[in-house]
Amino acid sequence: MRRSLTLFLVLPVLASCTTVVPGSPTPGTALEQRGPAGTVPAGLDRFYGQQLGWQDCAEYATTGTTRTQYKNKKDIECARLEVPLDYTKPDGQTIRIGLLRRQATGDRIGSLVINPGGPGASGMSAAASLSAQVGKSDLGTRFDLVGFDPRGVGSSQPQVRCLTDAERDTDRLDVDIDTSPAGIAQTEAENKTYAEKCAATTGPDLLANVGTRDVVRDLDVMRSALGDEKLTYLGYSYGTHIGAGYAAAFPANVRALVLDGAVDPTQNQVESLIAQAAGFQKAFDAFSAWCAKRQDCALGRDAAGASKAFRELTLPLAQRPVDVGPRKLSYNDAITGAIQAMYSEELWGPLNAGLTELKNNDGEVLMQLADAYYDRDKDGKYATITDAFTAVKCVDEPRVTDRAVLDDVARRYKAAAPFLDDGNPAAGALDSCAFWPVPPTAQETKPVTGLPPTLVISTTGDPATPYQAGVNLAKELGGGLLTYEGNQHTVYLQGNECVDPIGDDYLINLTLPAAGKTCS
Template sequence: MRRSSPLLLVLLALTACTSVLPGDPGPGVRLEKRGPAGAVPQGLERFYGQEIGWGGCSAYADSTTTRALYRDRPSLECARVEVPLDYAAPEGETIRIGVLRRPATGDRIGSLLLNPGGPGASGMEAAVSLVPQVLSSEIGARFDLVGFDPRGVGASEPRVRCLSDAERDEERLDVDVDASPEGVAETERENQEYAGKCAENTSAEFLANLGTRDVVKDLDVLRSALGDEKLSYVGYSYGTHIGAVYAETFPANVRAMVLDGAVDPAQDEGDSLVAQGAGFQQAFEEFAAWCAGRPDCALGTDPAKAAQAFRDLTRPLIEEPVAVQGRKLSYNDAITGVVQALYSSQLWEPLNTGLTELKAGQGQTLLLLADTYYGRDADGRYSAITDAFTAIQCVDSPRDTDRAELAEVARRYRAAAPFLDDGTPPVGVLDVCAFWPVPVTAVPSPTAKPAGLPPVLVISTTGDPATPYDAGVSLARVLGGGLLTYEGEQHTVYLQGVECVDSVGTGYLVGLALPPEGARC
């Protein structure tokens, strides 16, 4: 479910604050007070009604990628909003949520907040990437487009930090396919060490308050501080889980929600993983069919033999990585680069290029795709996306320590995605979360429409590899919302240039009218 865009790196220390907007806001910062608006929980009034100091966005960039995104964009405003570290103790330590806004240009309805998924992806960067799509659209005219970096992510302070950049490079070379008892023990030892480094480099108190339970409360603070009585929201991938939990927690505070690329609220972790494997297998087969029609296809002209050709091409990397300009392409990175490319048919061309290079003993394109997945910039600095993904997952999901069950899930996953079979027997290995230093804080997704929730719109893509189509059908049913089916091969689609989908989604956000039952694009 992880999706898109490099984030920032440096872990900042937690600090106690006595006021919501501490100190001099600084030159070029404009103070704005629009809240409190709408419902305000008792004891949180100072957060819901805080002033926000808006200024330029360059100070929020800490990588070559983000600096390029924010450069020369005078229409963008950035700020940080104060929230409690622990909502059970709002008088205690506070943290800050990074926020980016592109103001409406016409008859403003309010703010449109968005989350691009992950967990761990930057909503600020996602908002910047969507600006070209909304410049001349009704969304850009009627809404302030607002991206926020969830706690622990991107420009929010502090950030999750587990590994250094050098440690992350080294970790990517560690294949961990030894299925022997000794190999399993070694992998579990490494997972335990990783969890320990997360606790060492990010405080346990912060890790304990990092999950979706807390993100949806931050989202409600943002709603009010931005001056909106009701929330208008677009969530992609894991962002649909944020939306569903918000709907369960604050149903009366919702104005409109577009949930695109749904996480199925009815599936357990094992079933969800297997379903995702089947989704990537479907995407691989679509790629193989496309590739087979080309004279330069790296996997040959017979799609039925593509999976075996792929395994034959990638498995040698387990024993011998490929040298790439002072680095190495490992088996893990090759698989990660392929998975990155399978998120969208627009990346099939570079995927074929990468596989063709691998046949020639080269790995630059697949390594670049893997770098994109992990948020590694050209200077060798990593975003926090991988560490944040793990930290959020470990407090959001039940922990499975039954090795027999884990082995069965591994077997089912290989059966669902045979192109990813590394050739070793499936075994049950305790993952990082089994050793996580703080307890699970998950808030269940709704199992029925929350009382008082207005109609929401779910968009689901028939060929989505990461969040399969049926998950969207399930979420729409649970929330009692409308469903728009998109026939395509990609992960999420709204505001990505598909006119039919954009028209339906925008019409709903502006006018609150759902499409007719059975609507398809």
């Protein structure tokens, strides 16, 4: 299945009352009511003032990763937030949003709500992974760290799920690089079938209300239920899109926003895709320059020839996948593994090792990188991220069905990222969104007014959300910009001794860095 137009992967709170009471939904559950806090939209009182039942996180785990993260962790607790499925029908069907919290240990300001992006990534898992680090910092003293799984994702109920684990494995073997009329027709038929499976398995009602428009509404319910008059938020990657959407919808409810790895608010879907292709090529070129200095570089000692060497090494997989135990490494998996490695310099070594293995007809490391991208655990279980990603993108963006535009996008993409050029004539196929069973729900963006100062962090060598996107978002929000010179996707709370203190100071004291501040 080809996804031809898809981007690759407080104020002081009200007094709280926390008690374990008879009739709790599960033994050991602490029922807590901190809301309603701040502004409550008409008709939504019961959601904004709801109790949350906090308990051990073990039963919230849905993947191998989260089972490990949540097991026997005493510093975190989990709950679910009830929200309307359709905000135009607040008395109708409801769904539940998964929450994970590490409570503040000192003079509490409020909650720091985080989302790691995707769309489709688990904010609960992200918060669990950051809990130990945050606990050692001033952030952990002053803020409850709260991660959430957006509607349809992970521990939220119900989930968006389109393919079974076995079907996902099979899909990864389906190369779909034939751009002949017959090849395009086959790809489009597969994409149509995928959309139909999503509708049948997930249901059109959830698919119609799974976009960023609704996640932003959920975030405001969450703010109030957590007891915060105003929102303090940290968003990475697509999470910056949620943050910007919240700023536009609820500017008066914002205390502080840190947006790291920005989605560009000035670009349409096509321009974002081409910019991302160029970003990945820039990252690949940086990898190639690093690799060329090594005696063991799988792509040779000439960085200028690395794109060609990469294509020559990976393209044969389109016809002859490599056995990796009972599985096969496909051309798609090799490309996905390389894309995964572009997100951080720490993965450049494994990528070189994987490409060296491939020379010897071994695909184990590249398969591990691809599995990490798709969040597939060692038991063959997939997280919901891939299906949720597609579902959100299909309602967040207008459909592109003009074949002339699709062909132009394919041509421009190959030109922007030659290391990903499969050698076939440029032609685009209708993706799954063209056959989606529900219409887009994205709303026209409007200038944001009445917003307090915000902080955007942008990395010069970010492959997935190129640097200029952060510049544009900071300008759009009228906030501060912190530049990080490096080759990775996002940087805050990853141990950088320049970036982390600046972000902490902003979140705690609302102090922006000096104009033009750069870290490395």
